[in-house]
Amino acid sequence: MVGLDIGATKVLGVATDGDGRVLAEVLTTTPLGADAVVAAAADVVTELRARTGHRLEGTVGVGIPGIVDVARGAVKHAVNLGVEEEWLPLADLLSVATGAPVVVDNDVNAAALGAAHVTGHQDLVYLSIGTGLAAASILDGRLRRGAHAAAGEIGHISVDPAGRPCRCGQVGCLEIAASGSAVAELWPATDVPPARALFDAAAAGDAKAVRVRDAFAARVADAVRLVALTVDPEVVLLGGGVAQVGEDLRVAVARALAVQATASPFLRSLELPSRLELVPSDVPVAAVGAALLGRVSP
Template sequence: MRLGLDVGGTKTDAVAVDDAGRIVGRVRVPTGWGPDAVARTVLEAVDRLVVEASVPRTDIRSVGVGMPGQVEPGTTRVVHAVNLGVEELDLAAAVAPQLGVPVRVENDVKAAALGAYALHSADGWGGGSGSMAYLNLGTGIAAGIVSGGELWRGGRGTAGEVGHISIDPNGPECRCGQRGCIEALAGGGAIAERWGRPGALPVRDVFDAADAGDPEARVLRAGLARGVAAAVRVLVLTADVDAVVLGGGVTALGPRLMADVGAELTASAATSPFMRSLRLDGRVQPLPAGSPAAALGAALIGVAHDTEEAFAHG
């Protein structure tokens, strides 16, 4: 049995996965704030799986954890996870002694990409030979790329960081210092900041206001679709992935978001036979609501770690 945890800003999703890759248990627990509380959250999630999902502790072979922020390559050290109040945390050092099994840590978007690939592997572009990009539309914008069942990280681990590709040098300023980045147009945080009105779900409020005819909301909504469509084009034109799966909080907009993105992709292909030949609108699909992709991907990361340990120690 392998466990996978997706540690989010407010909740942690945890799954138990058997040797056949089936999810046999799932729990959710609130995420604590700060490094010590995050470590306790991981331990609590494992305890809850043991009790509520009837996972014998002696059957647990590995634990994989998807974390926001940067994970230093080849380590379990997380840095700059600002949404968790974590500036620096070696998660394996904090929890492995109590768990007694190998612990591996991965960036949450990359973990979600691996999980989404596994969940969709029966759809024709997975199954161990196809390729997929998982495009996370949340506070920020980032992607994970999977080919043949393996994450593609690039030479320095930045493959998929499409959010900071500038598509409009005269566009809104991005937190990275550039202008007109995909994230500045389509990131939930940037949209909320530019909207500047109180609300629990600012991006949804923007869509509602745009439907009601608000001119400012219409500009923001159009920019979001433009940014997401640009990210899809970048991922297909550079990595030639078979499919782009959209996930993250912004995808809760559902058909309204997908219709806008599809219309933007269709419009951009209208004058280009080459772009039409790529059939981009048919290569984009949303991750189903409530999908455990990130937690499943974290469990698979743990499996990879377990395999590496086996080779390393004979």
């Protein structure tokens, strides 16, 4: 099986065996524009074939940001990739380029599938804290996409009517305060990822960093509480670029959840801090999940 994780900066492709174990990986830079993205994805498949020595004729799964019509294999609003088409028929174009059947889904959905496969949890919410904020749900072993493929777009829930404008056209959206972009704005850094720089500074005792870290963790805790009260999953997995901070992030968010529950016996009864986990850092869950898409897509 082949899985492609197409992001704003990179295309990561994996070839896996029938059990989802990674046999080979290929990483390349993501170009801008529909034609260039398709060509880069096809090149990754070609290189995976070369590295494995197999034709890899099975389904190629693709996880990509944007709104995805899984049945049609089409994507729109993938603006970070320079894909301006109302609906780009990505599956058809990539199938022609690779000679293999292709299935396409949202990248966070793919990551949730991969996380479920790797962790063994079949009732989870995967919370992606990256450039933006989004979630994907595996409920009783089934991926929930939503009637309009918008399930999990929690970053665009307006939580502050007097807040700043969001790129979605609303104001005060949750991802303005609970995303990698938010951290980069509040704690800019050039030599290391901003989230890592922030948490390191806070750990070193920088008072301002502690305030910024705790405020950020509280907003991520809001997102965790939101998904927990909506679908009540067994676990909430923290993923995305900010999750590379590791255990420091989980501890900060768990602490914020505990503080938020101080005055609420109801929230305390849900034991949200203990249901919070990090996505495994040693497996490319989004690419592995993309490879599994052929098993779950219509």
